[in-house]
Amino acid sequence: MDMTPTADDLAFESEVRAFLAEKFTPDLREGAARQAGVFAEGELARTWHRILHEKGWIAPTWPREHGGPGWTPMQRYIYERECGLAGTPSLPAMGIALCGPVIMAFGSEAQKAFFLPKMLSGEHYWCQGFSEPGSGSDLASLRTRAVRDGDHYVVNGSKIWTTHAHEANWIFLLVRTRAEGPKQAGISFLLAPLDLPGITVTPILSMSGEHEVNQVFLDNVRVPAEYLVGEENQGWEIAKYLLTFERGGGSSAGRLNAQLARLKQVAKEQPGEDGAPLWDDPRFRERVMRLETEVMAIDWTERRQIASLAAGAVTNGATASILKLSVSEMLQKLAQLTSEALGSDALADQRHALGLHANEAPIGGAYALTPTARYLNTRAATIFGGSSEIQRGIIAKSLGL
Amino acid sequence: MDFQLSEEQVLLREALAGTLARLYAFDDRKAALEAEGWRRDVWTMLAGELGLFAAAEREEHGGLGGGAVDVMVIAEEMGRANALEPWLECVVLAGGLLRDVVDVDEVRAGMIDGSLIVAPALFERAARSNPHRIACRFHDGALNGEKTAVVAAPFASHLIVSARDGASEAGLYLVEATANGLERRDYRLVDGRPAADVTFTDTPAKALQIGAGARTAIDRALDAALAAQCAEAIGVMTVLLDRTVAYTKQREQFGRPIATFQVLQHRMADTAVAIERSRSMAVMAALAIDGATGGNGQDRTRSVAAAKAYVADALRLVAEGAVQLHGGIGTTDEIDVSHYFKRAFVLQQQFGTAQYHLARMADLDA
Numbered sequence: 018m019d020m021t022p023t024a025d026d027l028a029f030e031s032e033v034r035a036f037l038a039e040k041f042t043p044d045l046r047e048g049a050a051r052q053a054g055v056f057a058e059g060e061l062a063r064t065w066h067r068i069l070h071e072k073g074w075i076a077p078t079w080p081r082e083h084g085g086p087g088w089t090p091m092q093r094y095i096y097e098r099e100c101g102l103a104g105t106p107s108l109p110a111m112g113i114a115l116c117g118p119v120i121m122a123f124g125s126e127a128q129k130a131f132f133l134p135k136m137l138s139g140e141h142y143w144c145q146g147f148s149e150p151g152s153g154s155d156l157a158s159l160r161t162r163a164v165r166d167g168d169h170y171v172v173n174g175s176k177i178w179t180t181h182a183h184e185a186n187w188i189f190l191l192v193r194t195r196a197e198g199p200k201q202a203g204i205s206f207l208l209a210p211l212d213l214p215g216i217t218v219t220p221i222l223s224m225s226g227e228h229e230v231n232q233v234f235l236d237n238v239r240v241p242a243e244y245l246v247g248e249e250n251q252g253w254e255i256a257k258y259l260l261t262f263e264r265g266g267g268s269s270a271g272r273l274n275a276q277l278a279r280l281k282q283v284a285k286e287q288p289g290e291d292g293a294p295l296w297d298d299p300r301f302r303e304r305v306m307r308l309e310t311e312v313m314a315i316d317w318t319e320r321r322q323i324a325s326l327a328a329g330a331v332t333n334g335a336t337a338s339i340l341k342l343s344v345s346e347m348l349q350k351l352a353q354l355t356s357e358a359l360g361s362d363a364l365a366d367q368r369h370a371l372g373l374h375a376n377e378a379p380i381g382g383a384y385a386l387t388p389t390a391r392y393l394n395t396r397a398a399t400i401f402g403g404s405s406e407i408q409r410g411i412i413a414k415s416l417g418l
Numbered sequence: 419m420d421f422q423l424s425e426e427q428v429l430l431r432e433a434l435a436g437t438l439a440r441l442y443a444f445d446d447r448k449a450a451l452e453a454e455g456w457r458r459d460v461w462t463m464l465a466g467e468l469g470l471f472a473a474a475e476r477e478e479h480g481g482l483g484g485g486a487v488d489v490m491v492i493a494e495e496m497g498r499a500n501a502l503e504p505w506l507e508c509v510v511l512a513g514g515l516l517r518d519v520v521d522v523d524e525v526r527a528g529m530i531d532g533s534l535i536v537a538p539a540l541f542e543r544a545a546r547s548n549p550h551r552i553a554c555r556f557h558d559g560a561l562n563g564e565k566t567a568v569v570a571a572p573f574a575s576h577l578i579v580s581a582r583d584g585a586s587e588a589g590l591y592l593v594e595a596t597a598n599g600l601e602r603r604d605y606r607l608v609d610g611r612p613a614a615d616v617t618f619t620d621t622p623a624k625a626l627q628i629g630a631g632a633r634t635a636i637d638r639a640l641d642a643a644l645a646a647q648c649a650e651a652i653g654v655m656t657v658l659l660d661r662t663v664a665y666t667k668q669r670e671q672f673g674r675p676i677a678t679f680q681v682l683q684h685r686m687a688d689t690a691v692a693i694e695r696s697r698s699m700a701v702m703a704a705l706a707i708d709g710a711t712g713g714n715g716q717d718r719t720r721s722v723a724a725a726k727a728y729v730a731d732a733l734r735l736v737a738e739g740a741v742q743l744h745g746g747i748g749t750t751d752e753i754d755v756s757h758y759f760k761r762a763f764v765l766q767q768q769f770g771t772a773q774y775h776l777a778r779m780a781d782l783d784a
């Protein structure tokens with residue numbers, strides 16, 4: 018085993034760094050530093066999307082034939098790590114990372130030709146209509162119905178927790194097309210433009226006061242049947258395929274290391290109770306080191322996974338679950354300790370200073386702006402994309418339990 | 419040894435529980451949050467009709483002469499209601515700071531009847547929760563310096579400020595909120611309560627206590643506030659557990675109530691254990707304040723520090739578990755669970771984190 022990067026990998030790393038140094042401008046950095054949500058605000062996301070698209074790097078996981086860069090797993094890892102370390106805007110995953118691979122694997126040629134380029138260009142901004150009020154962890158129990166009527170499906174029901182539905186112009190839906198039989202066997206995967214008559218989007222505010230998620234009501238919405246992906250009633254298989262991307266897709270090491278560096282920076286600048294920097298207190302440093310060892314353990318788990326992918330192995334569900342569980346809990350722990358390091362400034366609600374258009378200064382230092390909002394917002398990380406309890410269940414199953 | 423509440427205390431608790439539940443109905447509380455972040459009429463009612471502010475005050479000061487156990491009873495109910503009003507700061511802590519001061523009868527009387535609001539301003543950014551590292555200066559009758567996260571400062575009538583005088587002695591000073599040279603940067607805490615960073619520039623102030631008396635007053639008042647904070651935390655945690663038990667019994671996934679999943683049952687059981695033990699710590703802390711554990715001053719400080727350290731960790735466990743077990747809905751502003759979560763977050767850190775109080779214990783043992 019040898020994990021030394023090759024000369025090609027090192028050259029690629031320099032290329033990514035040079036690109037970020039040039040295109041991730043101070044303005045964009047400033048905007049990205051004011052984000053505390055799961056994804057960057059729509060406006061910032063669009064700008065960064067456009068820049069990456071121009072470079073041909075917007076879809077790291079896509080093969081060349083569909084307009085991706087055709088990177089090796091190692092290049093993908095390097096790219097994501099460098100972006101994470103630089104703190105680039107966290108782009109909504111719903112289109113490129115989730116719906117794209119589904120269309121490539123299950124879509125018709127016409128669908129590929131129509132949707133994939135618009136996904137790349139950002140003309141289509143996607144949201145994910147899976148969860149419903151009555152169907153969260155038990156997704157297969159979903160009840161939104163789609164009834165075939167000539168060359169349309171008539172859709173009725175409601176989706177909830179739909180991230181960025183208020184920014185998006187397209188939604189991919191899981192709908193029930195058959196009531197009889199096992200519940201997994203009656204689900205279809207349907208795409209719909211959000212401006213169809215009968216679709217209403219209403220906001221849900223998070224506990225930090227941010228608007229990221231929505232409820233989407235579908236009232237006799239007529240969706241052209243050409244937007245069905247795969248076969249009717251094949252939706253569950255497609256959804257499971259998509260979830261492997263939602264859970265294990267990509268590398269988080271860069272992002273986690275950036276958060277860790279932020280935590281250390283705060284501890285070095287922020288005084289402790291004795292007036293000296295908090296970082297001088299070995300008790301606090303030890304708590305940071307404990308988190309650092311955990312981040313390393315995740316980083317090297319990702320590297321091992323990349324290496325085995327590069328050697329041709331297929332991703333298995335348990336690894337995706339192990340990473341989803343680890344990364345989400347890690348984000349929470351880092352946010353908690355960073356917020357704690359702020360002292361009394363951790364208690365301030367900074368929403369007046371958060372977001373692209375805020376024009377007030379944060380309470381305390383500039384670094385006091387996001388940690389507490391992140392602490393609040395990362396509560397959701399162990400809930401969406403399959404809760405920690407569900408991931409542990411999957412891991413247990415993989416043990417033959 | 420008697421761990422039972424007295425008959426009066428039980429009556430007080432019941433009267434309070436009913437009234438507070440009405441005053442802090444979720445929608446009304448939310449409306450108050452969107453408006454000023456507190457309600458003067460509620461404040462007046464807590465003071466007048468409910469007489470809460472007199473509970474721990476000495477009889478010769480017009481109080482009821484109660485002790486820390488009375489305060490504990492009130493605090494738990496305030497926590498249960500997730501009350502917005504700054505009783506912990508402007509009555510328990512402020513009252514404690516004024517306790518042995520002689521010529522402040524008017525201010526004290528106003529504090530007790532609710533007509534005056536006295537906000538303690540003890541903490542500075544450069545020393546976090548340590549009340550004895552004070553950079554604020556008092557000289558020639560005026561204050562200079564800055565205090566951070568002063569709860570209730572945006573609407574207080576007075577501030578009690580800690581500062582050092584020319585001889586570098588710590589002291590407590592009374593400042594009128596409208597005094598010259600007092601500037602505020604107002605903001606909300608994460609739990610929605612109004613607070614401010616306050617700067618003093620040659621601000622006229624009246625000396626209350628200086629030297630050893632001031633240090634003792636600060637320590638004793640903060641210990642009493644910490645004990646009350648632990649009791650408030652019990653109220654907050656109890657509601658979080660109750661809501662979680664009720665929600666998981668009613669929420670169905672996979673064709674059955676999620677409460678039937680053993681992993682969730684165990685998490686709730688751990689929560690119940692943490693709350694039970696926290697309650698014991700809160701009782702211990704209250705008795706230590708009243709000198710009823712049979713110990714001395716250091717025993718008081720050590721007990722209170724231990725209680726806060728334990729309760730802060732319990733708050734996190736309980737609050738994070740409650741949101742997690744609610745799933746998506748728990749992360750939104752639309753359910754009271756997230757509001758209790760944010761209150762739990764503030765209680766963990768205000769007046770010192772678990773780490774700080776563990777360090778205090780360790781220092782006492784060194």
Ligand SMILES: Cc1cc2nc3c(=O)[nH]c(=O)nc-3n(C[C@H](O)[C@H](O)[C@H](O)COP(=O)(O)OP(=O)(O)OC[C@H]3O[C@@H](n4cnc5c(N)ncnc54)[C@H](O)[C@@H]3O)c2cc1C
Pocket residue numbers: 055144145146147148150152153154155177178179180181230397400401402403404405406407410669671672676679681682742743744745746747749
């Ligand atoms: C910020 C945010 C963004 C989201 N974005 C989207 C989106 O864009 N599109 C979309 O479709 N959905 C989205 N979701 C929804 C998310 O996927 C669901 O919240 C998640 O599946 C959990 O469902 P639920 O909220 O209904 O919780 P429930 O399923 O009701 O779970 C409640 C609790 O019960 C536990 N539980 C449930 N079943 C079991 C079991 N079998 N064993 C043990 N414990 C169990 C859960 O772990 C949880 O703790 C988002 C959610 C959030 C919070």
